[in-house]
Amino acid sequence: MGAGPAAATGAVQDTSFAHLLNPDRKWYNNKRIIILNAWIVLLLITSSTTGYDGSMMNGLQSLQQWQDDFNHPSKGRLGLLNAIQNIGALAGYPFAPYLSDGIGRRKTVFLGATIMLVATALQTASQSVGMFIGARFLIGFGLTFAANAAPMLVTELAYPEYRAPLTSLYNSLWYSGSIVAAWATYGTFRINNTWAWRLPSLLQGIPAALQFSLVLFCPESPRWLVSRGRDAEALRTLAYYHADGDEQDPLVQYEFREIKTAIEFDRNVAANIGWKSLIATRGNLKRMRIIVALAFFSQWSGNGLISYYLNEVFTQIGIAGSVTQLLINGVLQVWNLFWAVLAAFMVDRLGRRFLFLSFAALMTLFYAAQAVCFAEYSKHGVAAAGHAVVGFVFLFFAAYDIAFTPLIVSYTVEILPFSLRAKGFSVFSFVISVALVFNQYVNPIALDALGWKYYLVYVCWLAVEFVFLWLFLVETKNRTLEETAAIFDGEDVLQKIAHGGTVQETAEIYEKADGKA
Structure with missing residues (x-):
């Protein structure tokens, strides 16, 4: 848990979703x-x-x-x-x-x-x-x-x-x-x-x-819907409010893929369930x-x-x-x-x-x-x-x-x-x-x-x-919401979640990150 000024102030890059935003x-x-x-x-x-x-x-x-x-x-x-x-x-x-x-x-x-x-x-x-x-x-x-x-x-x-x-x-x-x-x-x-x-x-x-x-x-919440297996509803919600209903919009696809990866990671890899997980x-x-x-x-x-x-x-x-x-x-x-x-x-x-x-x-x-x-x-x-x-x-x-x-x-x-x-x-x-x-x-x-x-x-x-x-x-x-949360688990985990890596790939990185966090 040791952390000092250098760890706290590490450089943070701009989010990779920025170029997906429609300027209009x-x-x-x-x-x-x-x-x-x-x-x-x-x-x-x-x-x-x-x-x-x-x-x-x-x-x-x-x-x-x-x-x-x-x-x-x-x-x-x-x-x-x-x-x-x-x-x-x-x-x-x-x-x-x-x-x-x-x-x-x-x-x-x-x-x-x-x-x-x-x-x-x-x-x-x-x-x-x-x-x-x-x-x-x-x-x-x-x-x-x-x-x-x-x-x-x-x-x-x-x-x-x-x-x-x-x-x-x-x-x-x-x-x-x-x-x-x-x-x-x-x-x-x-x-x-x-x-x-x-x-x-x-x-x-x-x-x-x-x-x-x-x-x-x-x-x-699209994230709550995905956590309940209601992926289609989550995608529709993201598309309706973030891209005028276009489910194939690059921003919507990026958000949806990132949400699914992060939630599957939490469910199957990090075992983030129960109060004990807050300090696990x-x-x-x-x-x-x-x-x-x-x-x-x-x-x-x-x-x-x-x-x-x-x-x-x-x-x-x-x-x-x-x-x-x-x-x-x-x-x-x-x-x-x-x-x-x-x-x-x-x-x-x-x-x-x-x-x-x-x-x-x-x-x-x-x-x-x-x-x-x-x-x-x-x-x-x-x-x-x-x-x-x-x-x-x-x-x-x-x-x-x-x-x-x-x-x-x-x-x-x-x-x-x-x-x-x-x-x-x-x-x-x-x-x-x-x-x-x-x-x-x-x-x-x-x-x-x-x-x-x-x-x-x-x-x-x-x-x-x-x-x-x-x-x-x-x-x-x-940062996006998922990328922000992943900062604390290590830069490799963040990159894998941000780019929609598989749960198995993220699991291997997570184990290494937790060992040196």
């Missing part, structure tokens, strides 16, 4: 790619539900009506209210990959949307803290199924030229939900009854309602080392402190007015969406390593600046220092949004081979939820006890993250 077939002038991208947007909004939840809980904490109805929760109770959604997600993780691989990506998204619709209704109708907590648990449980299947279906359906940007948009659109929640709670602030918080709760169900109504009409080979160990680290980093980079407890931070730097807090929260979400979407369209141009490393360094710098300004305000009460904290919060999130927001999901699903994708992505999501639950409990308590000194913990940890990314992150730009 673009997302803006091809009807079927436009339709395909519309289906993908329906899947991308799954992430909006998660973003909505975090921002809504931030906003509700600034609403006097919600505080009164739920007896002004603080510390442990407040931590539970925030964390319970992720506890619900934890309960669903053991089942999600089996459903995604068993009944298909579409039906799993549909099941998740159905559960979330019921849960949203219960949350909106809550008459007690217990009912509200139970509903939020159920939202997390349902979201687990949709969030496991949706990004995989996006990356497995997308036109090759747009796969990386579209998959990167999945997590970037977290902020679209966050924006709606932030401004919804700002807009309901003046309602003098329980609808001040019930209306934002109700709006959380919009993405689930759209998916419940439409997702079963969406095309299924050195290539898989390398994958899981990166995936677990990225999942943990995504929640332990100091962002969780601001995402879920922004009002607590603002109160400690002298910004106590609810209107001001809600307004800043709303503007911050728009700022976040801008940078995250911009970065999603740069992932193939600039590369994964450049984005991660450059902006991990900037995150460390801006978080350290927040700590300095927070300390200055705490010790001397300088109003300008408190205002500077807000400025550095915006700069920190710009850096976070360019690296972690678009890449953690897209990078995870692209480095996993098909047979491991659902289980590996479930592990990724599980680690995120564990990190979030712990984070959401610890942050309000630690911030109350340590104040600005708590920021120093994250500054040190951000420096550790940078070192890890520099040592172990592998560049994957400009």
Whole structure:
């Protein structure tokens, strides 16, 4: 498993499929790619539900009506209210990959949307803290199924030229939900009854309602169809959306041959079945080392402190007015969406390593600046220092949004081979939820006890993250999905899969590659 900078930064050649792309077939002038991208947007909004939840809980904490109805929760109770959604997600993780691989990506998204619709209704109708907590648990449980299947279906359906940007948009659109929640709670602030918080709760169900109504009409993953022996359907799907229905199109034939070779290889050679397969080979160990680290980093980079407890931070730097807090929260979400979407369209141009490393360094710098300004305000009460904290919060999130927001999901699903994708992505999501639950409990308590000194913990940890990314992150730009996953098993395996080698030929190379990976 040893890997250093040289291994991580090895040269990556452009994909061999590039010359097969029709230069006249673009997302803006091809009807079927436009339709395909519309289906993908329906899947991308799954992430909006998660973003909505975090921002809504931030906003509700600034609403006097919600505080009164739920007896002004603080510390442990407040931590539970925030964390319970992720506890619900934890309960669903053991089942999600089996459903995604068993009944298909579409039906799993549909099941998740159905559960979330019921849960949203219960949350909106809550008459007690217990009912509200139970509903939020159920939202997390349902979201687990949709969030496991949706990004995989996006990356497995997308036109090759747009796969990386579209998959990167999945997590970037977290902020679209966050924006709606932030401004919804700002807009309901003046309602003098329980609808001040019930209306934002109700709006959380919009993405689930759209998916419940439409997702079963969406095309299924060609890779899942091939894995189920439905090769003809898979070929038709690829041809319809990637080549205007031409099954003999060179790009379609290349994709189809590559998918079949990779899946047969996983099934007959690599024996990639069951949870043990995630750590069964050195290539898989390398994958899981990166995936677990990225999942943990995504929640332990100091962002969780601001995402879920922004009002607590603002109160400690002298910004106590609810209107001001809600307004800043709303503007911050728009700022976040801008940078995250911009970065999603740069992932193939600039590369994964450049984005991660450059902006991990900037995150460390801006978080350290927040700590300095927070300390200055705490010790001397300088109003300008408190205002500077807000400025550095915006700069920190710009850096976070360019690296972690678009890449953690897209990078995870692209480095996993098909047979491991659902289980590996479930592990990724599980680690995120564990990190979030712990984070959401610890942050309000630690911030109350340590104040600005708590920021120093994250500054040190951000420096550790940078070192890890520099040592172990592998560049994957400009590869097909199968070629990207094969990088970890050795260049010879990659070449054989890319050129449609037989399973027997690939098996011999795989054994050699695993021995020296």
